[in-house]
Amino acid sequence: MTGKNDAAGGTGLSPGIEAAWGLRDRPVKGPKPGLSVDRIVAAAVGVAASEGLGAVSMGRVAKELGASTMALYRYVSAKEELYLLMQEAAMGTPEPLPALESGAGWRAALGEWAWAQRRMFQRNLWALRIPIAGPPASPNSVAWWEQGLQALRGSGLSAGTRISVVLLVSGFVRNEATLMSDVAAAVEEKGVPAEEFMARWERTVRRLVDPVRHPELAGLLGTGVISEPDGPDHEFEFGLARVLDGIEVFVRREAG
Amino acid sequence: MTGKNDAAGGTGLSPGIEAAWGLRDRPVKGPKPGLSVDRIVAAAVGVAASEGLGAVSMGRVAKELGASTMALYRYVSAKEELYLLMQEAAMGTPEPLPALESGAGWRAALGEWAWAQRRMFQRNLWALRIPIAGPPASPNSVAWWEQGLQALRGSGLSAGTRISVVLLVSGFVRNEATLMSDVAAAVEEKGVPAEEFMARWERTVRRLVDPVRHPELAGLLGTGVISEPDGPDHEFEFGLARVLDGIEVFVRREAG
DNA sequence: CGGTTCTGCGTATCTAGTACGCGCTACCGC
DNA sequence: GCGGTAGCGCGTACTAGATACGCAGAACCG
Numbered sequence: 001m002t003g004k005n006d007a008a009g010g011t012g013l014s015p016g017i018e019a020a021w022g023l024r025d026r027p028v029k030g031p032k033p034g035l036s037v038d039r040i041v042a043a044a045v046g047v048a049a050s051e052g053l054g055a056v057s058m059g060r061v062a063k064e065l066g067a068s069t070m071a072l073y074r075y076v077s078a079k080e081e082l083y084l085l086m087q088e089a090a091m092g093t094p095e096p097l098p099a100l101e102s103g104a105g106w107r108a109a110l111g112e113w114a115w116a117q118r119r120m121f122q123r124n125l126w127a128l129r130i131p132i133a134g135p136p137a138s139p140n141s142v143a144w145w146e147q148g149l150q151a152l153r154g155s156g157l158s159a160g161t162r163i164s165v166v167l168l169v170s171g172f173v174r175n176e177a178t179l180m181s182d183v184a185a186a187v188e189e190k191g192v193p194a195e196e197f198m199a200r201w202e203r204t205v206r207r208l209v210d211p212v213r214h215p216e217l218a219g220l221l222g223t224g225v226i227s228e229p230d231g232p233d234h235e236f237e238f239g240l241a242r243v244l245d246g247i248e249v250f251v252r253r254e255a256g
Numbered sequence: 257m258t259g260k261n262d263a264a265g266g267t268g269l270s271p272g273i274e275a276a277w278g279l280r281d282r283p284v285k286g287p288k289p290g291l292s293v294d295r296i297v298a299a300a301v302g303v304a305a306s307e308g309l310g311a312v313s314m315g316r317v318a319k320e321l322g323a324s325t326m327a328l329y330r331y332v333s334a335k336e337e338l339y340l341l342m343q344e345a346a347m348g349t350p351e352p353l354p355a356l357e358s359g360a361g362w363r364a365a366l367g368e369w370a371w372a373q374r375r376m377f378q379r380n381l382w383a384l385r386i387p388i389a390g391p392p393a394s395p396n397s398v399a400w401w402e403q404g405l406q407a408l409r410g411s412g413l414s415a416g417t418r419i420s421v422v423l424l425v426s427g428f429v430r431n432e433a434t435l436m437s438d439v440a441a442a443v444e445e446k447g448v449p450a451e452e453f454m455a456r457w458e459r460t461v462r463r464l465v466d467p468v469r470h471p472e473l474a475g476l477l478g479t480g481v482i483s484e485p486d487g488p489d490h491e492f493e494f495g496l497a498r499v500l501d502g503i504e505v506f507v508r509r510e511a512g
Numbered sequence: 513c514g515g516t517t518c519t520g521c522g523t524a525t526c527t528a529g530t531a532c533g534c535g536c537t538a539c540c541g542c
Numbered sequence: 543g544c545g546g547t548a549g550c551g552c553g554t555a556c557t558a559g560a561t562a563c564g565c566a567g568a569a570c571c572g
Contacts, residue, residue, distance in 0.1 A: 021464070030518020031568040057559060068521045070561080079560065131387070132434075134442035134453075137460040142470060149472035159481045161494075168495045172424075175431040178388075186390035197390075204393040208277070214398060216405035225415045238417075239424045246502030286549025287537040313528060324552045326530080335529065 014077050020085055021139055035067060037075045041085045048086065048126040052188050058082075083130045084138070090124035091140040094147045106251070107244055109151035110165075114173050114240055117144065121177035128174070128181035144170070156255050165247055172243050176236050270333050276341055277395055291323060293331045297341045304342065304382040308444050314338075339386045340394070346380035347396040350403045362507070363500055365407035366421075370429050370496055373400065377433035384430070384437035400426070412511050421503055428499050432492050 020037045043064040048056050058079060062069045076082045095116055099108035121128060148166035157165065187194050211218040274280040276293045299320040304312050314335060318325045332338045351372055355364035377384060404422035413421065443450050467474040 028518095029516065029570055031520085031570095033519070035520090058561085059559070069559090070521050070523095071519085073561070074519065074521095129387070131385070132438045132441075134438060135435075135457050137457055137464065139464055142461065142464045142473065146470040146473050149476070153472075159476050159479050160486070163476065163481065164491060164494045165498075167491060168428075168498060171431040171435070171495070172428065175427040179391075179427070182388040182390060185388075201391050201393055205398065208393065208395055208398045214402040216409075217398065217402050220405070220415050220419070223415050225419065230416070235420060235423060238420045239427070242421075242424060242502035242506060243499060244502070245505040246498035246500070249501040249505065250498060285537095285539060285547070287539095287551085289550070291551095314530085315528075325528095326552050326554095327550080329530070330550060330552095 014081055017081060017084065020088075033074070035065060035071060035075060037085065039065060040072055040075055041082070041089050044082055044086050045089055045124075049124070052185060053126040053129040054185075054189075056082075056086075080133060084133065087127050087130055088138045088140050090127035091120060091138075091144065093140060094120075094144050097147065097151065100147070100150055103154070106152050106155040107248060110148070110169060110247070111240065111244060113148050113151050114169050117170060117173045118177060118236060121173070122180070125177070125181040125184050128178045129185055155251050157251060161250075161254075168247075169240075169243060172239060173236075176239060180232075270337055273337060273340065276344075289330070291321060291327060291331055293341065295321060296328055296331055297338070297345050300338055300342050301345050301380075305380070308441060309382040309385040310441075310445075312338075312342075336389060340389065343383050343386055344394045344396050346383035347376060347394075347400065349396060350376075350400050353403065353407065356403070356406055359410075362408050362411040363504060366404070366425060366503070367496065367500060369404055369407050370425055373426060373429045374433060374492060377429070378436070381433070381437040381440050384434045385441055411507050413507060417506075417510075424503075425499060428495060429492075432495060436488075 040061060044056050044061045047060055047064060058072055059069045061082075062072055072082075076085070094113075097109055097112045097116065099105070099112045145166060148170065149162055152162045152165060155162070155165075183194070183197070187197050190197070192200070205217075206221055209217045209221060276297075296317060300312050300317045303316055303320060314328055315325045317338075318328055328338075332341070350369075353365055353368045353372065355361070355368045401422060404426065405418055408418045408421060411418070411421075439450070439453070443453050446453070448456070461473075462477055465473045465477060
């Protein structure tokens, strides 16, 4: 009840997070901090990016910074908090959308938004391996939402519906990206190259498919459609187009 | 090169998994096993269902069975393998779809398929918390795929496209369910009831939203749309309808 | 300048996964 | 029937990793 540092407001955020979000001011007494939350997060992100999320341990990050493990706990209250901050760093501030500025219509804007999100995930596949703690509430995720909602400005949809649409699209993007992340992680863990990995996977599927109980799959396996991916973006493009089509049908219906 | 137990076939599956899938026969020498993979998996699933996936440790499961921790390793080569088997158990064999039998058309069938999948996840929210190892290749996931493909029989879509559609829909379902699972896990971890949890979350969002940089969100927060969920199925129904609409547009275009 | 507040970090604890090897059991072929 | 052998249960021990606790010293207060 006294101002910025009041915990009774009850955001449920930990002190470390609030500090990082700029919701809390740094004290002024004691010795100068030798580290900073930013440096710690950057180091952790570096490790995750080069060796996978699994390589991120408190000790490893500390070593990266030339500090002791326990020193990190002065800046971050737990590993989960570090995860949160890493996620936030990965997400970054969304880039401005050309279609939004030019007033090109909600569909173009939403499409760009989806692609931007995908690019963001692609750059940080490790982020999708972080075990989720709950619904997102962080500066950057808020910024992304805002942008998604802005894309729907001209759609004529109601407030509640706009939220649903944003949820649908970002869910789609996230899911697509997660698939890539899963494969990437599996490939990284075993030392196997991606092709060999997929070949092995297909062989397993073949072994499990019974022509009698699985006629459709058996047919597909015959045609070889499975083993020939149409480029990394193909599924995404297809899915996004379907989703946007579906939304468009709805927008037309509401408007008409 | 000698038959069923030949590892040179290279499915990449571990022995324990192959045994569980029935791809490998039980040896006949030695003492009778006191446990079984099935009982172990059942115990693990029980723990996960009642106390969350986090409570599943080798020791905990063993205790549940009145065995020692290490005894489990005779049946399961590692915890990750146990996870896989648990996932498989959760998935189960898909129920038959009425719309499929009655020839009600691909849209009805695909819709039913999606709902069935959602029910399955809902019954086993813990399964969605299992860190994914790679692309799914197991008897039950194969059975689910098959069913999805069958739903698209009358659609006139090409083989490759049918796969994409199945991927899109199951991805949507999975993503939706994952959101619920995340919330459920967070609620379970803190001792807080769901409402209090959401309220706290909303307060946090409010604190992060700046009316100037986030006009759309600020507007929404004013209307109170956020805090009034329209029932647990609402988002799912909305999203599924959009996705199916989008697919329908495509099917019509291809057919016409 | 003492007091206060903060820092870095060594030490220790706890949880969990799992390698290893021992002693025992049940079925083999002779 | 009997040694040989494969397979079982599990005690012991090691490892990695998160993190509680407390001390010593630094920076800034009045």
